[in-house]
Amino acid sequence: MANAIAGGKRPRSSMSPLLMLDGEGRLVGALGSPGGSAIPAYIGKTLTGLLYWRLPLDQAVALPNLVARGARFDGEAGRFPAPLRAALRERGVDVRAGAGEDSGLHGVFLRDGRWEWAADPRRDGTAAFPAHRNPDASR
Numbered sequence: 001m002a003n004a005i006a007g008g009k010r011p012r013s014s015m016s017p018l019l020m021l022d023g024e025g026r027l028v029g030a031l032g033s034p035g036g037s038a039i040p041a042y043i044g045k046t047l048t049g050l051l052y053w054r055l056p057l058d059q060a061v062a063l064p065n066l067v068a069r070g071a072r073f074d075g076e077a078g079r080f081p082a083p084l085r086a087a088l089r090e091r092g093v094d095v096r097a098g099a100g101e102d103s104g105l106h107g108v109f110l111r112d113g114r115w116e117w118a119a120d121p122r123r124d125g126t127a128a129f130p131a132h133r134n135p136d137a138s139r
Contacts (some may be wrong), residue, residue, distance in 0.1 A: 018043050020109070029109035033120070041067040042103040050109060057109045058118035065101040074098025 017032030033042045049060030064079035077095045105120040
């Protein structure tokens with residue numbers, strides 16, 4: 001089997017999930033996805049939306065995927081606005097409809113004392129969590 005445990009072998013896929021810790025080592029989030037070598041791109045895209053652009057987790061997960069594979073850029077080409085695709089093309093990045101860039105992201109994130117959760121809208125599935133404030137979240 002491709003990923004069977006054996007000495008001297010490398011896994012065929014990247015590892016997931018990603019655990020996020022605060023400055024004191026407490027869990028504040030987790031992200032994961034199937035997707036083999038595309039997992040780092042899915043996770044990176046989501047972290048950019050979540051942490052830098054301050055998007056809610058469900059919106060960060062739903063951002064279009066773009067996966068660099070050497071000189072090739074596969075992704076959800078039709079989901080990128082035309083002006084953005086043109087600007088990328090000027091920089092040598094031609095986004096092409098890819099090979100399975102549909103991810104399967106899922107995760108949780110603690111923001112302002114409340115948990116957010118999301119499941120990738122590209123696949124079947126849902127995310128559920130009690131819709132009340134976690135009394136331990138502020139510790």
